[in-house]
Amino acid sequence: xxxxxxxxxxxxxxxxxxxxxxxxxxxxxxxxxxxxxxxxxxxxxxxxxxxxxxxxxxxxxxxxxxxxxxxxxxxxxxxxxxxxxxxxxxxxxxxxxxxxxxxxxxxxxxxxxxxxxxxxxxxxxxxxxxxxxxxxxxxxxxxxxxxxxxxxxxxxxxxxxxxxxxxxxxxxxxxxxxxxxxxxxxxxxxxxxxxxxxxxxxxxxxxxxxxxxxxxxxxxxxxxxxxxxxxxxxx
Numbered sequence: 001x002x003x004x005x006x007x008x009x010x011x012x013x014x015x016x017x018x019x020x021x022x023x024x025x026x027x028x029x030x031x032x033x034x035x036x037x038x039x040x041x042x043x044x045x046x047x048x049x050x051x052x053x054x055x056x057x058x059x060x061x062x063x064x065x066x067x068x069x070x071x072x073x074x075x076x077x078x079x080x081x082x083x084x085x086x087x088x089x090x091x092x093x094x095x096x097x098x099x100x101x102x103x104x105x106x107x108x109x110x111x112x113x114x115x116x117x118x119x120x121x122x123x124x125x126x127x128x129x130x131x132x133x134x135x136x137x138x139x140x141x142x143x144x145x146x147x148x149x150x151x152x153x154x155x156x157x158x159x160x161x162x163x164x165x166x167x168x169x170x171x172x173x174x175x176x177x178x179x180x181x182x183x184x185x186x187x188x189x190x191x192x193x194x195x196x197x198x199x200x201x202x203x204x205x206x207x208x209x210x211x212x213x214x215x216x217x218x219x220x221x222x223x224x225x226x227x228x229x230x231x232x233x234x235x
Contacts, residue, residue, distance in 0.1 A: 144178030
């Protein structure tokens with residue numbers, strides 16, 4: 001089985017021509033991206049694709065026409081409910097960004113899949129360590145499968161068992177089910193299995209300082225390679 005790794009939200013890059021249009025300092029938005037995921041999800045020997053710019057330029061994991069909502073393809077409010085822009089990007093600016101960054105991302109996924117059906121796409125993300133509403137601790141690992149629709153149960157079982165063997169608390173479709181994960185849904189529409197994998201930020205970084213724990217990321221990288229090697233032979 002061919003494995004494709006997607007990393008759509010780890011980039012910190014904000015385009016120079018838009019930098020002055022953000023209401024907060026650009027480093028503020030680090031808390032709302034999948035900070036550091038690229039340090040352990042970019043794996044040798046696997047096809048991967050990653051975003052060139054921050055999700056605060058274009059959010060690649062949303063429907064292309066989801067433009068008016070706060071957390072759509074253009075993020076209008078952050079997850080602290082703060083407005084993002086001093087002035088909302090114009091329709092032409094949005095379309096330019098979509099053509100430059102959104103469309104090529106999906107085209108590359110389509111090309112990587114090609115005519116093959118024996119393919120699995122892993123969409124890698126991170127999540128805040130605690131729920132925003134009640135402050136409870138989230139699981140270390142969330143396997144988001146769109147309630148069992150996005151990939152085979154055998155593949156989910158491999159991920160769950162291997163992460164648990166390594167001592168991590170794993171939950172399926174909690175706190176995220178992946179129902180809004182457009183990259184996963186796109187892969188499914190092309191006829192291949194896919195899953196959104198969410199890492200709790202607390203297991204590999206300091207959420208306040210953004211300092212990455214290199215020992216933790218090396219461990220995660222090793223576990224992930226092992227899992228994907230086993231996934232290759234699953235259906």
